[in-house]
Structure formats: structure tokens, C-alpha cells
Amino acid sequence: xxxxxxxxxxxxxxxxxxxxxxxxxxxxxxxxxxxxxxxxxxxxxxxxxxxxxxxxxxxxxxxxxxxxxxxxxxxxxxxxxxxxxxxxxxxxxxxxxxxxxxxxxxxxxxxxxxxxxxxxxxxxxxxxxxxxxxxxxxxxxxxxxxxxxxxxxxxxxxxxxxxxxxxxxxxxxxxxxxxxxxxxxxxxxxxxxxxxxxxxxxxxxxxxxxxxxxxxxxxxxxxxxxxxxxxxxxxxxxxxxxxxxxxxxxxxxxxxxxxxxxxxxxxxxxxxxxxxxxxxxxxxxxxxxxxxxxxxxxxxxxxxxxxxxxxxxxxxxxxxxxxxxxxxxxxxxxxxxxxxxxxxxxxxxxxxxxxxxxxxxxxxxxxxxxxxxxxxxxxxxxxxxxxxxxxxxxxxxxxxxxxxxxxxxxxxxxxxxxxxxxxxxxxxxxxxxxxxxxxxxxxxxxxxxxxxxxx
Amino acid sequence: xxxxxxxxxxxxxxxxxxxxxxxxxxxxxxxxxxxxxxxxxxxxxxxxxxxxxxxxxxxxxxxxxxxxxxxxxxxxxxxxxxxxxxxxxxxxxxxxxxxxxxxxxxxxxxxxxxxxxxxxxxxxxxxxxxxxxxxxxxxxxxxxxxxxxxxxxxxxxxxxxxxxxxxxxxxxxxxxxxxxxxxxxxxxxxxxxxxxxxxxxxxxxxxxxxxxxxxxxxxxxxxxxxxxxxxxxxxxxxxxxxxxxxxxxxxxxxxxxxxxxxxxxxxxxxxxxxxxxxxxxxxxxxxxxxxxxxxxxxxxxxxxxxxxxxxxxxxxxxxxxxxxxxxxxxxxxxxxxxxxxxxxxxxxxxxxxxxxxxxxxxxxxxxxxxxxxxxxxxxxxxxxxxxxxxxxxxxxxxxxxxxxxxxxxxxxxxxxxxxxxxxxxxxxxxxxxxxxxxxxxxxxxxxxxxxxxxx
Numbered sequence: 001x002x003x004x005x006x007x008x009x010x011x012x013x014x015x016x017x018x019x020x021x022x023x024x025x026x027x028x029x030x031x032x033x034x035x036x037x038x039x040x041x042x043x044x045x046x047x048x049x050x051x052x053x054x055x056x057x058x059x060x061x062x063x064x065x066x067x068x069x070x071x072x073x074x075x076x077x078x079x080x081x082x083x084x085x086x087x088x089x090x091x092x093x094x095x096x097x098x099x100x101x102x103x104x105x106x107x108x109x110x111x112x113x114x115x116x117x118x119x120x121x122x123x124x125x126x127x128x129x130x131x132x133x134x135x136x137x138x139x140x141x142x143x144x145x146x147x148x149x150x151x152x153x154x155x156x157x158x159x160x161x162x163x164x165x166x167x168x169x170x171x172x173x174x175x176x177x178x179x180x181x182x183x184x185x186x187x188x189x190x191x192x193x194x195x196x197x198x199x200x201x202x203x204x205x206x207x208x209x210x211x212x213x214x215x216x217x218x219x220x221x222x223x224x225x226x227x228x229x230x231x232x233x234x235x236x237x238x239x240x241x242x243x244x245x246x247x248x249x250x251x252x253x254x255x256x257x258x259x260x261x262x263x264x265x266x267x268x269x270x271x272x273x274x275x276x277x278x279x280x281x282x283x284x285x286x287x288x289x290x291x292x293x294x295x296x297x298x299x300x301x302x303x304x305x306x307x308x309x310x311x312x313x314x315x316x317x318x319x320x321x322x323x324x325x326x327x328x329x330x331x332x333x334x335x336x337x338x339x340x341x342x343x344x345x346x347x348x349x350x351x352x353x354x355x356x357x358x359x360x361x362x363x364x365x366x367x368x369x370x371x372x373x374x375x376x377x378x379x380x381x382x383x384x385x386x387x388x389x390x391x392x393x394x395x396x397x398x399x400x401x402x403x404x405x406x407x408x409x410x411x412x413x414x415x416x417x418x419x420x421x422x423x424x425x426x427x428x429x430x431x432x433x434x435x436x437x438x439x440x441x442x443x444x445x446x447x448x449x450x451x452x453x454x455x
Numbered sequence: 456x457x458x459x460x461x462x463x464x465x466x467x468x469x470x471x472x473x474x475x476x477x478x479x480x481x482x483x484x485x486x487x488x489x490x491x492x493x494x495x496x497x498x499x500x501x502x503x504x505x506x507x508x509x510x511x512x513x514x515x516x517x518x519x520x521x522x523x524x525x526x527x528x529x530x531x532x533x534x535x536x537x538x539x540x541x542x543x544x545x546x547x548x549x550x551x552x553x554x555x556x557x558x559x560x561x562x563x564x565x566x567x568x569x570x571x572x573x574x575x576x577x578x579x580x581x582x583x584x585x586x587x588x589x590x591x592x593x594x595x596x597x598x599x600x601x602x603x604x605x606x607x608x609x610x611x612x613x614x615x616x617x618x619x620x621x622x623x624x625x626x627x628x629x630x631x632x633x634x635x636x637x638x639x640x641x642x643x644x645x646x647x648x649x650x651x652x653x654x655x656x657x658x659x660x661x662x663x664x665x666x667x668x669x670x671x672x673x674x675x676x677x678x679x680x681x682x683x684x685x686x687x688x689x690x691x692x693x694x695x696x697x698x699x700x701x702x703x704x705x706x707x708x709x710x711x712x713x714x715x716x717x718x719x720x721x722x723x724x725x726x727x728x729x730x731x732x733x734x735x736x737x738x739x740x741x742x743x744x745x746x747x748x749x750x751x752x753x754x755x756x757x758x759x760x761x762x763x764x765x766x767x768x769x770x771x772x773x774x775x776x777x778x779x780x781x782x783x784x785x786x787x788x789x790x791x792x793x794x795x796x797x798x799x800x801x802x803x804x805x806x807x808x809x810x811x812x813x814x815x816x817x818x819x820x821x822x823x824x825x826x827x828x829x830x831x832x833x834x835x836x837x838x839x840x841x842x843x844x845x846x847x848x849x850x851x852x853x854x855x856x857x858x859x860x861x862x863x864x865x866x867x868x869x870x871x872x873x874x875x876x877x878x879x880x881x882x883x884x885x886x887x888x889x890x891x892x893x894x895x896x897x898x899x900x901x902x903x904x905x906x907x908x909x910x
Contacts, residue, residue: 007534
């Protein structure tokens with residue numbers, strides 16, 4: 001890594017006071033969420049049985065561009081924010097690129113990822129509305145760890161359904177949740193109807209975010225004074241993550257540069273949207289030409305190879321119908337180690353933006369993601385989460401294009417988390433035990449055909 | 456945890472320009488290191504075959520209170536320093552203590568611990584003197600991870616001997632070192648005479664820092680252009696760690712308070728000395744009355760139950776003879792999970808200070824350390840390293856005394872690292888699989904008798 005280090009820092013006073021709601025500025029608004037029975041557009045009150053009321057209102061708010069961050073939430077943000085913006089001189093030098101590469105370092109949070117930004121907000125609103133118990137799903141365990149921290153901070157009881165493959169691959173994220181006092185169950189489990197149904201059909205099913213969501217929603221709706229919370233996909237989650245981009249905007253001003261490209265890894269869209277939307281605002285309102293690139297795993301390519309249609313957010317079909325790019329809610333992703341990216345669909349805002357050409361997507365093979373992660377570790381000194389490795393790989397691809405063209409472009413990506421709890425994955429990569437997964441067009445088409453037209 | 460959060464932050468410009476060398480201010484200087492053959496006091500040049508020259512000079516420097524930090528080292532410190540000082544309101548509230556508890560958060564470094572402070576400095580001096588290869592030992596793996604990062608930063612090849620029990624208990628710290636490009640071997644190994652000897656005598660020996668040090672020194676002295684580096688015990692390592700206390704001193708000024716007690720966990724003494732010595736300076740020079748408390752594991756109690764005598768720093772007897780509190784260089788510590796504290800002796804400075812009553816020591820049982828760690832995690836949101844749990848347990852003991860007496864004392868402790876890579880240990884604790892280890896006075900006396908009087 002280079003000895004020449006540059007971090008651009010902001011004090012805690014500069015933590016944003018408002019989240020940015022891009023829905024208000026979008027020319028083509030996201031299409032409405034539909035009630036799965038009536039097929040009618042949802043109103044916030046339709047979501048109250050599942051989510052805290054304020055979160056339900058944020059979810060469907062297409063009017064207010066700025067949503068005030070409660071002071072109690074900002075106080076907990078001060079435990080780790082503002083996070084650093086870093087010029088990746090070491091990586092640039094190693095690549096020999098004329099590009100200027102910056103990353104926003106969300107790995108410095110006490111649980112090691114950006115997930116805390118929304119976990120704190122969701123736990124706060126639940127607590128404020130008198131909720132005592134919350135449920136959630138977690139893939140890699142980053143969201144579950146973050147929510148365990150936030151639930152403890154606000155004195156809420158938390159039950160987590162953790163995707164079985166991650167529960168087994170990443171036992172230490174489970175221990176983190178338990179150390180914070182959460183109850184953790186591997187999903188699919190026999191504790192819910194959704195879990196029983198899929199285990200009956202596929203006894204060895206390794207789980208997916210879609211199934212875990214079904215289980216968590218079912219527990220929330222059948223437990224008194226309990227709400228469900230989600231770590232990505234939904235618009236209110238992405239809203240909370242805009243603190244990342246809003247800080248990065250100020251920090252890019254400190255550098256004297258403005259990003260030509262903004263890159264994030266992509267599972268449901270919250271860290272990608274979090275870093276992108278505050279910059280995309282300038283594209284929409286002022287005609288800036290920044291490119292926004294979502295980096296998804298090649299084995300779960302909803303943005304690059306999925307279909308835009310109404311689909312469920314979960315495997316069992318408990319959620320509203322969402323207008324989104326999807327591989328089908330029954331899609332069973334390959335067992336890649338970036339557990340947080342193993343999700344069949346994309347959030348409704350991001351889906352609309354992709355449809356309208358306001359952003360792009362690229363798919364990254366598993367081996368390429370870890371190669372990029374190791375290069376980043378050795379040049380920048382931070383071992384990235386397997387999810388974040390996808391953003392790094394995409395940034396390296398763009399930096400290499402600049403090397404060929406000789407263009408001195410400014411690349412900004414989000415380092416959504418560190419990989420210190422994912423060393424089992426690196427261990428397997430270094431031992432040559434990881435593979436890529438191929439997915440034929442027929443597989444994708446067949447799967448979508450199975451779910452058919454839901455509206 | 457409390458929603459009321461307070462971090463005291465310093466900008467990177469405020470990273471100290473000098474390390475503090477307490478040897479210069481000590482009334483009773485540490486007794487000399489002795490050559491094991493001649494029993495004569497060592498001069499710096501006697502250490503040149505093992506250590507970089509500048510590090511050898513720092514080791515024996517009893518004259519200069521302030522040693523300038525090279526600009527290249529400060530540049531890399533900027534990757535993560537200054538680290539936060541945090542008022543632990545959440546912990547205070549949970550304990551119901553009138554004490555004010557502060558901690559210095561060294562866990563925010565990219566490898567998760569304070570070890571980087573000296574790793575960067577040692578790698579820098581080696582590189583500057585034309586060294587190409589370095590060796591070291593590591594217990595829990597925190598030092599090895601830090602040095603792997605630093606070696607890569609300065610383009611040095613690194614070979615690490617990792618204590619076998621940690622190699623097996625903490626495989627992911629091994630993967631971290633390998634991801635940074637280091638070569639890692641479990642110790643004792645068959646690659647050195649020291650390793651072969653102990654494996655011949657005790658085929659199932661689980662290793663100790665003492666043995667791993669012997670192996671690393673042997674490899675360094677038999678490899679061209681290669682130097683040995685150490686993560687604790689030695690005076691130059693503790694010197695580099697004084698950045699912790701020097702920053703904390705400025706940050707305590709920001710709080711308007713001054714510590715009545717400074718607490719650190721204790722393996723060889725570097726994190727304890729690092730946070731303590733800059734404050735102890737005011738005791739020595741200005742008559743301040745701050746108490747300094749080293750928290751060691753009850754199963755490895757060199758400070759509370761060891762003997763002050765000349766002893767070797769390693770198991771095979773390759774090091775100089777050090778005047779120190781020791782359990783005997785042949786002491787085999789119990790397999791506690793705080794691998795970084797499993798060392799038979801204390802650094803020479805700390806040993807002299809303890810002998811002179813300038814500091815105190817307390818021993819902590821393994822179960823008490825994890826209980827304290829879980830309480831800290833749930834109240835402050837950071838899962839502490841098993842080593843750091845000892846400092847937390849000692850701080851809690853003192854805070855509880857304040858509760859009884861009603862005294863509003865100011866307690867400062869060093870959070871030397873986070874435990875995110877030690878979740879296997881928490882997992883075992885939460886499952887009830889951890890135990891305390893008893894050690895009789897006879898065991899200790901027998902062991903010391905075996906090594907006898909070495910001078």
C-alpha cells in the first residue's frame with residue numbers, strides 16, 4: 001500500500017440533519033406497491049400491521065425530498081459517523097491508472113458495516129411507537145448484527161432468522177448477534193408455516209433472504225406488539241442510507257473533485273442507493289452526467305438479466321407486490337460467500353431508475369470479486385466484506401478502462417463493510433476452494449415463467 | 456447502551472510528533488539487559504544481529520524522554536489515528552456508579568487493535584535500514600495481523616510463528632495474515648531447532664508466546680538480511696504505543712477531567728504502558744497521584760504472583776537476560792482465549808515500576824473477563840477483544856468500589872482491540888464451555904525453582 005495516505009474527515013456536527021428522499025425528485029415515480037389480494041395501490045396504513053407507522057409513511061412518501069433525522073438517531077450515529085472518505089492512492093498506484101479512486105469507508109461502524117445507519121433508525125421508530133419486539137431476516141449477518149446492536153440500544157427484544165447457508169458458513173456473525181442479546185434461528189426453520197412448507201418440499205434447502213423474510217414477517221404478524229424490520233430493498237431503508245452519500249458529497253467538495261462514476265455493490269439496493277442518490281440528485285436537477293453503477297453477483301443477476309415486473313419481496317408471498325427487476329421470488333441463489341447479495345429482486349426506486357436509464361448495472365463473478373478484495377487489502381490495508389468486493393471489482397474495471405484510454409476520471413465507491421468476520425470465505429478463496437456459478441438464460445426464463453404474471 | 460454518546464475526537468494533525476520514553480524520567484532506571492553468555496550489560500550493538508539498529512538504540516535509551524516519530528510512520532498512522540476517546544455513559548448507567556468511565560478506542564484500526572502502532576514503526580525502521588525479510592511471533596494473532604499489514608505497506612516479506620493453540624482456536628486471524636501476504640506457521644514447528652526440541656520433549660505442546668519467539672528469532676538469525684520483530688514486552692514496543700496515552704492526555708483535557716485511575720490489560724506490557732506512561736510522567740515529575748492498574752489473567756499472573764529476577768524472554772533462551780517479573784521462561788500458560796496475555800514475563804520498565812510501587816496489578820479470571828466483555832458490548836455497542844475484557848473487568852471492579860463509597864472517580868482504560876475475530880471465544884463463553892484455571896502457589900514456586908538463578 002502507498003505510504004501516501006489521505007482521509008477526508010468530517011466532525012460529528014456535520015452528520016446530516018436530513019435524509020434525502022429521491023422519490024420526490026424523480027420525474028417518473030416508482031409504480032405503486034400493490035395489495036396482493038385486491039391488486040390495489042397500497043396506502044401507508046396498509047403497511048402498519050407489518051412496519052412501524054413512520055417507516056410505512058417514509059416507504060410511500062413521494063412528496064418530501066428531505067426527511068428530518070431524529071436527534072436520538074443522530075446521537076447514535078455519533079458513535080461512528082461521519083465515516084472517512086479515502087483517496088485510494090495505493091490501489092491507483094498498483095493499477096497504474098490515471099483515474100482518481102475514492103472510497104467511502106462504512107466499515108468503521110462498530111458492527112463493521114453500513115447496515116447500522118438504518119438499523120438505528122428502524123429501532124428508534126419502533127421504540128417510539130411503543131413496540132416491544134422486532135423481527136428480521138439476515139443473510140451474511142451484517143444486517144442482523146447491526147439490528148442486534150440497535151435493538152439493545154433501544155431496549156427492544158429481537159428475533160433474527162438467519163439464512164441457513166450463512167448460519168453455517170458464518171457462525172461468528174451469529175455469535176455477534178447473540179452477544180448483543182438477540183435470538184437467532186437458522187432459516188428455513190420449523191418455527192413458521194413458511195419455513196415448514198419449504199422444508200417439506202425441499203428438505204435440504206440452504207435458505208435464501210426471500211425465505212427468511214417470509215419467516216420474519218410471519219413471526220412479526222403473529223406476535224403481540226411486534227413489528228418486522230428489513231435491512232435492504234425497501235425505500236425507507238435506502239432513505240436512511242443516504243447519510244452515506246450526503247457525507248460523501250461534502251467530502252468530495254473537500255477534495256476539489258466531483259465523481260464521474262459512483263459505484264456500490266448490489267443486494268437489494270440500500271448501500272448502492274445510499275451512496276448514489278445524493279449525487280444522482282444533481283443529475284436529475286442540474287443535468288450533471290455522473291454514471292451510477294450497481295455491481296451485482298453474476299450468480300444473482302436481477303439487474304443485468306432479470307425482468308421488470310410485479311413480484312413478491314419474499315419467497316412465500318407475504319409482502320406487497322413490488323414493481324421491480326426480479327429473477328422470480330422463488331429464485332434460489334447459488335451459495336456464494338457474499339451472502340448479503342443473494343436476493344432475487346431490486347428495490348422499487350432502483351428498478352425504476354434502471355428502467356429509465358439513470359443508472360447502470362454490471363455483474364461480477366465470485367472469483368473476480370475475491371481477487372479484487374485481496375488486491376484492495378494489500379494496497380489499502382482494509383480487508384473488505386465479500387459483498388463490498390463486488391464494488392471494488394467494478395471500480396477496478398473502470399480504473400483499468402481509464403488506463404487504456406488515458407482518461408483521468410474520478411471514481412467513487414462505497415466500501416460497505418469490512419471482511420474481518422468473513423475470513424472463512426477468504427480462507428477458501430486462498431485455498432482455491434471457491435468457484436464461479438453459471439446461470440443459463442433458460443434457467444432464468446424458466447424460473448420467471450413459473451411465477452408468471454402476478455398482476 | 457445509552458443514547459447519550461460522547462466521543463472526544465482529534466484530527467490527524469494532532470497525531471503526536473514524538474513518542475514518550477519514560478526511561479528518561481524514571482528515578483530508578485530499569486536494570487540492564489544482560490548478555491546470556493558473559494552476563495555483561497548489553498550495548499545497542501549487541502542487539503543489532505536481531506533487531507534493526509534504530510530499534511536497538513531505542514530499546515536501551517535511558518536519556519531522551521522524547522523520540523521523534525518519523526514522518527513516514529505518521530503518514531500511516533493517519534489511516535486510523537487519532538483514535539476516539541469515549542465516555543462510557545452506557546456502562547456507567549448500567550453499573551449505577553458515580554464514577555466517570557472513559558475508554559480509548561484502539562479497536563478502530565484497520566486490523567482491529569493497537570498493535571499497528573508499533574508494527575508500522577518497526578517495519579519502517581527495518582525497511583529504512585535495507586532489511587528485506589522480517590520474522591515475528593503472534594499469540595492471538597493481533598500482532599501478526601498488524602505486522603502483516605505493515606510489512607505489506609513497506610514491501611517486506613514476513614514469516615510469522617503463530618502459537619499453535621491460537622492457530623487452531625483463531626484460524627481467521629491466520630487468514631487475515633495470509634490475505635495481507637504473510638507466511639504463517641503454527642508454533643512449535645519442526646522448522647527450527649527450538650521447535651523440534653520442545654516437540655520432542657512434549658509432542659502435544661500447544662505452544663506459547665515464549666516458544667514462538669524462540670522460533671522467530673532463530674529464523675531471523677539464520678536468514679540473510681532478515682530481522683526479528685516483537686509485538687510487546689520490549690521497551691521500544693511500549694515506546695511506540697505511547698501515542699495512545701499522548702492522544703488520550705489531550706482528549707482528557709477536552710473532557711475537563713483528569714484520570715484518577717488508568718487501566719490496561721497486561722500481556723507483555725505494551726498497551727498498558729502505551730496508555731499509562733504519558734500520565735505517569737505527571738506522577739513522576741509533578742507529584743500527581745493517578746493510580747495505574749495492569750489487569751492480567753489469573754492463569755498467567757506474573758505481576759501479582761511472579762518473582763522479580765533475571766530471566767529469558769523466550770522459552771529456548773535465545774534472548775538477553777531481562778530483569779523482570781516472571782513465572783519462569785518455561786511456564787506453560789493455560790489455554791485461555793486471551794491469547795495475547797499468555798506470556799510468562801513482564802517488560803523491564805513495567806517490572807521496575809511495579810517494584811517501585813509506581814503502579815499496581817490485579818488478576819482477572821477468564822469467566823469474569825468475558826462477563827465484563829458482554830456487559831460492555833451490550834452497553835457500549837463494541838464487542839471487545841478477550842484481552843481487552845481484562846481491562847474492562849478491572850475498570851468495572853473499580854467503578855463498583857466507587858458505587859459503594861459514593862466517590863465520583865475518573866477511570867480511564869484502554870480498549871486495545873475489538874473481538875469481532877474472536878467470536879469463537881464468545882460462542883464458547885455463551886455456551887458455558889469456558890472455565891477458570893487455578894494455579895497453586897506450589898506450581899508457581901516449582902516452576903521458578905526449575906529455572907533457578909540465571910545470573
